[in-house]
């Protein structure tokens with residue numbers, strides 16, 4: 001299998017003659033085994049069924065009671081868990097990543113951690129320290145998974161900040177940042193200084209307990225970035241809700257002043273920009289300008305945004321303006337503008353500016369590859385692509401085969417840890433799962449072709 005895939009991958013590569021539109025017609029499925037394709041089709045069909053997503057946690061509990069935890073666990077492993085999760089142990093993750101690498105894809109590990117606002121256990125300092133240990137192990141694992149032992153090679157990893165500090169504190173900081181004229185007390189430089197020196201930070205908007213938690217959180221962030229930098233792993237900080245994002249961006253800006261300087265060879269800390277928010281384009285433009293003026297490297301993961309329904313519901317409940325774009329077309333237009341802005345930045349600033357086009361959308365991916373070619377950005381340079389493990393393989397494989405840098409976002413962990421995380425992600429991404437119809441159609445076509453034995457192709461299994 002390895003030999004077949006390597007041969008097929010090496011035949012591909014960026015065309016020397018000019019930009020060729022990539023074909024996302026499922027042709028690249030020939031790199032996958034029939035068992036994998038059948039599971040993908042089954043699971044994607046299952047996930048497009050709304051009751052399963054809505055009542056996922058209750059159904060899981062019910063199946064455990066009815067079938068016993070071993071049988072119900074085995075069924076999940078053979079289906080949803082097997083499709084979207086790399087495994088539980090480092091060995092299983094390595095096996096999954098090795099298989100991706102033979103297909104020309106790279107790993108973007110994500111530790112699936114969820115804060116539960118009503119859980120006392122999941123909000124104490126010990127819980128955040130435990131999450132820090134998991135993040136540090138993830139850095140080591142990401143480093144160990146690099147295909148080549150090249151000391152200059154860089155790995156990428158996702159970082160969810162609310163795993164290291166409470167959402168309550170983030171909300172407090174957000175409302176402080178939003179107060180006009182009051183944000184100087186919490187400047188990125190001041191926070192960076194506190195992180196570096198470990199000295200106490202006095203912030204007038206926080207009480208003693210909150211100040212202590214902020215101090216501990218800054219120390220955790222500092223430790224994880226320090227370790228990632230030493231291991232040459234770039235950290236991509238996730239964007240979350242608008243009630244938290246200004247605080248998360250402030251912390252990213254603080255980390256950037258220390259870790260994204262040109263002498264560090266960064267960017268080591270990236271931020272995520274959600275195109276479905278009305279103010280994202282302006283924020284991205286301003287942040288890119290600030291980084292350029294300060295001589296800092298700038299790393300961006302560009303997404304459409306995962307929390308649409310909750311954002312709208314919150315705005316409605318609070319009687320505030322909906323922060324999201326009015327419809328899908330407006331989000332797509334915003335994504336396209338942000339993409340154009342970032343690709344222009346990359347073409348001007350070279351390796352001081354990095355971009356992950358994190359989308360399953362074929363038109364966005366096509367726009368990116370076309371503009372990269374027009375702007376002379378190499379396929380395997382500072383611009384890369386990101387998709388979720390188990391989703392849109394027809395896009396990822398086609399990109400990987402054409403020589404682009406493609407990362408699959410990979411959650412890993414035990415069934416107990418990952419299934420609630422997956423179900424919540426599925427609830428947030430209902431429209432994406434429903435939209436996976438094209439992928440289902442391509443999968444059925446390929447399976448039908450194999451079963452009827454038409455047009456014999458090289459199969460790895």
Ligand SMILES: Cc1cc2nc3c(=O)[nH]c(=O)nc-3n(C[C@H](O)[C@H](O)[C@H](O)COP(=O)(O)OP(=O)(O)OC[C@H]3O[C@@H](n4cnc5c(N)ncnc54)[C@H](O)[C@@H]3O)c2cc1C
Nearest residue numbers: 238239303304305306327328331358359360361386387409
């Ligand atoms: C590697 C990776 C990392 C990610 N990290 C994050 C992250 O840190 N934070 C985060 O929020 N998300 C993240 N996501 C998820 C991402 O934001 C999207 O939810 C997901 O990728 C679907 O968008 P798309 O471009 O792939 O697909 P598409 O199917 O083209 O777009 C679906 C998206 O369009 C938008 N949309 C749909 N309907 C409407 C409507 N009526 N009005 C306005 N907008 C609409 C929504 O954002 C929806 O998710 C990540 C995704 C990937 C692949």
